Amino acid sequence: xxxxxxxxxxxxxxxGQPASISCRSSQSLVHSDGNTYLNxxxxxxxxxxxxxxxxxSNRGSGVPDRFSGSGSGTDFxxxxxxxxxxxxxxxxxxxxxxxxxxxxxxxxxxxx
Amino acid sequence: EVQLVxxxxxxxQPGGSLRLSCGASGFSxxxxxxxxxxxxxxxxxxxVSIINQDGSEKYYVDSVKxxxxxxxxxxxxxxxxxxxxxxxxxxxxxxxxxxxxxxxYWGPGTLVTVSS
Numbered sequence: 001x002x003x004x005x006x007x008x009x010x011x012x013x014x015x016g017q018p019a020s021i022s023c024r025s026s027q028s029l030v031h032s033d034g035n036t037y038l039n040x041x042x043x044x045x046x047x048x049x050x051x052x053x054x055x056x057s058n059r060g061s062g063v064p065d066r067f068s069g070s071g072s073g074t075d076f077x078x079x080x081x082x083x084x085x086x087x088x089x090x091x092x093x094x095x096x097x098x099x100x101x102x103x104x105x106x107x108x109x110x111x112x
Numbered sequence: 113e114v115q116l117v118x119x120x121x122x123x124x125q126p127g128g129s130l131r132l133s134c135g136a137s138g139f140s141x142x143x144x145x146x147x148x149x150x151x152x153x154x155x156x157x158x159x160v161s162i163i164n165q166d167g168s169e170k171y172y173v174d175s176v177k178x179x180x181x182x183x184x185x186x187x188x189x190x191x192x193x194x195x196x197x198x199x200x201x202x203x204x205x206x207x208x209x210x211x212x213x214x215x216x217y218w219g220p221g222t223l224v225t226v227s228s
Binding site: 043 | 207
């Protein structure tokens with residue numbers, strides 16, 4: 001099974017400053033169709049998760065452009081260009097290339 | 113507006129059964145894979161099961177194989193999860209989600225508690 005490893009697991013950030021979360025997979029996430037099905041989710045306190053990014057770098061509907069995704073193969077990154085108070089929560093990467101799909105452990109973003 | 117609403121959660125004893133339902137609206141339900149994702153209290157996310165558009169393909173995570181059954185009724189725009197032989201470790205909030213190479217839209221979730 002594919003294992004997704006995120007770092008850091010806790011990320012204190014200053015408002016207005018950038019933030020970056022890393023996600024590594026135990027095997028390549030390139031699908032036989034040529035796509036890489038790597039997603040990023042945000043879960044605010046007390047809410048359901050929300051998909052931010054799909055296929056490495058595509059923003060979901062209504063997602064602010066301060067969120068961006070990058071990477072390839074086994075190494076991926078979610079960046080927030082300028083953290084806002086509403087960005088507090090837990091962020092998960094998830095691969096949808098292989099079954100069983102797998103989420104990372106989650107990275108808790110909080111304001112310093 | 114895409115909406116998914118889960119129901120059927122509650123308190124059940126170990127070894128018992130429960131059937132979760134998820135009602136969908138605001139999109140063509142029959143056109144999408146749909147999935148169940150769970151989250152144990154204070155823990156991360158785990159995709160439990162997924163089903164394709166016509167119900168002919170179903171996948172389960174190893175920990176629920178043989179105990180859980182996913183199904184759907186496209187005429188009723190509904191997704192189901194039949195959970196048998198429940199264990200304490202199945203205690204979680206269960207979310208249904210429309211899938212598009214990853215859970216794209218999520219419901220608010222329903223809490224399942226397995227305890228004596």
